[in-house]
Amino acid sequence: MRVDLDSAGEELQALPRFQQAAGHARRLFFLALGSGVLAALLFLLAILIGLFAADSPWLPLLCNNAAAMLLLAAAAQSAWRVDAWRAAVLGQPASPFARWFGAREQSDETTPVDTLSAYDRFLDGIGRGLRTLLQRIGVGALWLAGLALAALLMIRAGWNLALPATALGQSAYVGAGLLLLVAFGLLVLERHFASNSEAQWPEAAGLAPLLRMVIAVQLLSIPGLLFASAESVWPERLLVLIGLLPAAVALELILRALLSVFSPQRARLEPRLVGESLVAGQLRWPPRPLEFLQDELQQRFGIDLRQIWAFSFMRRAFLPVAALVALIGWLLSGIHEIPLDGRGIYERFGKPETVLQPGLHAGLPWPFGRVIAVENGTVHELATSGDASVADLLAPAEGPAPEAANRLWDASHASEKSQVIASEAGGKQSFQVVNMDVRFVYRIGLSDAAALAATYNSADVPALIRSTASRVLVHDFASRTLDEVLSGQRQALADDIGKAVQADLARLNSGVEILATVVEAIHPPAGAANAYHAVQAAQITAQALISRERGKASEQTNEAQLAASVAVDKANADARENTAAAQAAELRFGAERKAWQDAGQAFLLEQYFDRLGQALGNAPALVIDHRLGAAEAPTLDLRSFAAPIDPARQPAAR
Numbered sequence: 001m002r003v004d005l006d007s008a009g010e011e012l013q014a015l016p017r018f019q020q021a022a023g024h025a026r027r028l029f030f031l032a033l034g035s036g037v038l039a040a041l042l043f044l045l046a047i048l049i050g051l052f053a054a055d056s057p058w059l060p061l062l063c064n065n066a067a068a069m070l071l072l073a074a075a076a077q078s079a080w081r082v083d084a085w086r087a088a089v090l091g092q093p094a095s096p097f098a099r100w101f102g103a104r105e106q107s108d109e110t111t112p113v114d115t116l117s118a119y120d121r122f123l124d125g126i127g128r129g130l131r132t133l134l135q136r137i138g139v140g141a142l143w144l145a146g147l148a149l150a151a152l153l154m155i156r157a158g159w160n161l162a163l164p165a166t167a168l169g170q171s172a173y174v175g176a177g178l179l180l181l182v183a184f185g186l187l188v189l190e191r192h193f194a195s196n197s198e199a200q201w202p203e204a205a206g207l208a209p210l211l212r213m214v215i216a217v218q219l220l221s222i223p224g225l226l227f228a229s230a231e232s233v234w235p236e237r238l239l240v241l242i243g244l245l246p247a248a249v250a251l252e253l254i255l256r257a258l259l260s261v262f263s264p265q266r267a268r269l270e271p272r273l274v275g276e277s278l279v280a281g282q283l284r285w286p287p288r289p290l291e292f293l294q295d296e297l298q299q300r301f302g303i304d305l306r307q308i309w310a311f312s313f314m315r316r317a318f319l320p321v322a323a324l325v326a327l328i329g330w331l332l333s334g335i336h337e338i339p340l341d342g343r344g345i346y347e348r349f350g351k352p353e354t355v356l357q358p359g360l361h362a363g364l365p366w367p368f369g370r371v372i373a374v375e376n377g378t379v380h381e382l383a384t385s386g387d388a389s390v391a392d393l394l395a396p397a398e399g400p401a402p403e404a405a406n407r408l409w410d411a412s413h414a415s416e417k418s419q420v421i422a423s424e425a426g427g428k429q430s431f432q433v434v435n436m437d438v439r440f441v442y443r444i445g446l447s448d449a450a451a452l453a454a455t456y457n458s459a460d461v462p463a464l465i466r467s468t469a470s471r472v473l474v475h476d477f478a479s480r481t482l483d484e485v486l487s488g489q490r491q492a493l494a495d496d497i498g499k500a501v502q503a504d505l506a507r508l509n510s511g512v513e514i515l516a517t518v519v520e521a522i523h524p525p526a527g528a529a530n531a532y533h534a535v536q537a538a539q540i541t542a543q544a545l546i547s548r549e550r551g552k553a554s555e556q557t558n559e560a561q562l563a564a565s566v567a568v569d570k571a572n573a574d575a576r577e578n579t580a581a582a583q584a585a586e587l588r589f590g591a592e593r594k595a596w597q598d599a600g601q602a603f604l605l606e607q608y609f610d611r612l613g614q615a616l617g618n619a620p621a622l623v624i625d626h627r628l629g630a631a632e633a634p635t636l637d638l639r640s641f642a643a644p645i646d647p648a649r650q651p652a653a654r
Contacts, residue, residue: 016200021086024201028083031189032076035069036147042066043154055163057228057236061175061221063158064243067151068217071249074147075210078275079203081140085271144275145257148250155243155250163236165229172225179225183218186211206273209280213249216283217242248279334365341378344371345455352456355448374451375444379515382462384438384469437520438473438497440465445513453511464510465501472500494519 017024046062053059168175190211196204224239253275260274337360338344344356348369356371363369442465444454458464476497498517505512595603 017202018086018090020200021083021090022092024203025080025083025087028076028080028203028207032073032080035073035076039066039069039073039154042069043157046154046158050157055160055166057163057166057168057224057239058175060158060160060163060236060240060243061224063154064217064239064246065179065214065221067154067243067246067250068214070147070151070154071246071253072207072210072214074144074151074253075207075275075277077147078140078144079207079273082203082271082273140271141257141260141274145254148253148257151246151250152254155247159240159243161237161240163233163240165231165233165236167230168225168228172228176222176225179218179222183215186215186218190215203273206276209277209283210249210275212283213245213277213280217245220245245279249277252277252279330365332365334363334369336361336363336371338371341376343374343376343451345374345451346371352452355451372455374455377443377446379441379443380462382440382442382465384436384440384466384473436473438469438494439518439520440469440498440501440514441516441518442512442514445511450511450513453509455511457508458510461510461512464508465505465512468504468508469497469501472497472504476500 042062043066046059046066049056049058049062190208193201193204193208193211198205220242221239224235224242228235256274256276263272336344336346336356338356338358340358342358344361346353346356346361346363346369348364355374358376361371363371444450444461454461494517497519498514501517502514505514592603592607599606
């Protein structure tokens with residue numbers, strides 16, 4: 001029952017909790033101080049270990065124990081404020097800090113406000129308002145929420161479920177001994193708190209569950225230390241998962257501190273303990289999760305759930321009803337639903353009976369009958385390299401191209417696999433290394449036999465395909481050279497590889513169907529790409545020089561042949577012309593001779609005039625008929641042919 005100073009009188013000194021309030025407050029003060037200092041030291045040690053060995057099991061162990069001690073300190077300071085209030089009511093000192101704060105408050109009250117400036121009065125008003133608000137909310141609630149939040153951060157700092165298995169050696173036994181020693185001391189303190197009655201020390205009953213929580217964290221940490229080895233990882237997982245207990249208590253304390261804001265503190269009314277934990281209160285045997293609710297309902301509203309007939313009947317009928325519900329649920333485990341995109345293999349007493357198609361199917365309940373899910377036409381893509389099992393992330397349309405789109409020879413890709421192929425250098429057999437990215441598109445066969453074979457004949461279908469493909473690639477490329485691989489048709493190569501892999505999988509009765517084989521890239525290793533480019537460039541240059549010289553030789557041969565042909569043709573043409581000219585002269589001579597024989601002197605005269613006309617073809621000449629004078633020869637006027645002659649002034653010939 002809470003005490004109101006306005007209605008209470010001198011009888012407060014007769015109450016046991018007020019008589020021993022000062023002693024209780026000093027114990028709680030030292031408990032809170034010691035727990036906080038120990039939590040700080042443990043967390044500091046965890047920070048030092050995390051700097052040098054982030055994967056050490058000591059990190060979560062120290063963080064969880066530090067968080068548990070800090071929660072104990074938070075609850076102890078909350079209980080200390082209640083006992084400090086009782087001690088202050090009786091005028092007894094609770095701690096040196098309480099005397100110091102009291103003297104400070106007195107000095108602040110004696111300060112005259114009129115002597116302060118306007119700015120100082122403004123700051124003083126803000127300070128008084130904040131102090132009033134803190135008094136109404138309660139400083140203890142703020143400290144409780146802050147320390148609980150710090151405990152959550154400690155647990156988060158040590159949370160790591162990916163810790164590797166580690167052998168701790170002799171240090172594990174030393175740590176387990178220290179935990180046992182501290183747990184024994186806290187157990188003695190818990191028994192001391194539990195032995196106090198509610199009238200003598202009400203806060204002891206609220207602090208005992210927090211002590212049991214700390215003891216539980218320490219005792220659960222001991223198996224994780226003693227059984228830690230390099231072969232098993234469950235001790236490390238246990239050391240990490242222990243943090244769930246103090247995390248749940250910390251969340252509850254934060255919630256209680258937030259809800260305490262709606263019940264403001266009054267200076268004249270006895271405060272209530274906020275730092276209680278219902279989660280920590282369940283750490284007893286037998287656990288009674290509803291007892292707290294029953295007590296609160298009975299104390300606050302006068303409702304006793306134990307006297308209600310309906311609840312009594314529910315408690316008596318709970319076990320039969322729960323057993324009936326469990327039986328019905330067990331029988332319903334024989335109803336199986338197969339989705340539209342899947343199939344199922346029904347096993348009765350461990351023996352496969354049939355392949356179930358999509359829909360609802362009834363069978364024996366678990367574990368007498370069960371259904372194993374099987375894919376129904378789902379298409380997968382698998383690379384020969386194990387690192388390519390992770391799908392490439394989609395690249396934005398406006399962003400840079402993804403790494404998977406880089407097919408340059410000087411870049412290494414996680415999905416590529418190195419392969420040794422045959423080669424010949426200098427007439428000697430050798431080998432070369434080539435990188436290739438070969439992908440298989442496959443699915444589980446659509447028949448029932450394929451589903452059974454894929455489920456029972458192979459434990460890991462992708463691993464089976466990858467190992468089979470590796471064997472086929474080694475056998476196939478053993479008879480190929482680098483030039484054949486790089487210059488050959490990829491589609492033909494992919495078809496050959498796919499047929500060989502499908503044949504091996506069919507011989508193994510794996511139930512896998514290869515839909516397509518894609519050869520993404522084939523090239524030399526990234527380190528040898530530049531050297532191979534240089535060899536290719538030298539070969540191309542040599543072939544270009546040979547082709548250029550052959551072209552020049554052909555050009556010169558053709559030019560010589562053309563010149564010889566032109567010379568022969570010209571000689572033949574000249575001979576033909578000379579022969580034709582001789583034949584024409586012979587014909588002309590024969591014609592003139594025949595004409596002379598027929599015409600006589602007239603032909604000679606005609607020839608004379610013809611030659612004369614040809615000789616004087618460009619000169620003006622006057623021809624006078626010689627018959628004008630029968631006794632005289634023709635007369636020619638050759639005066640105009642005397643030099644100088646002006647061709648522009650010469651008249652036209654008539």
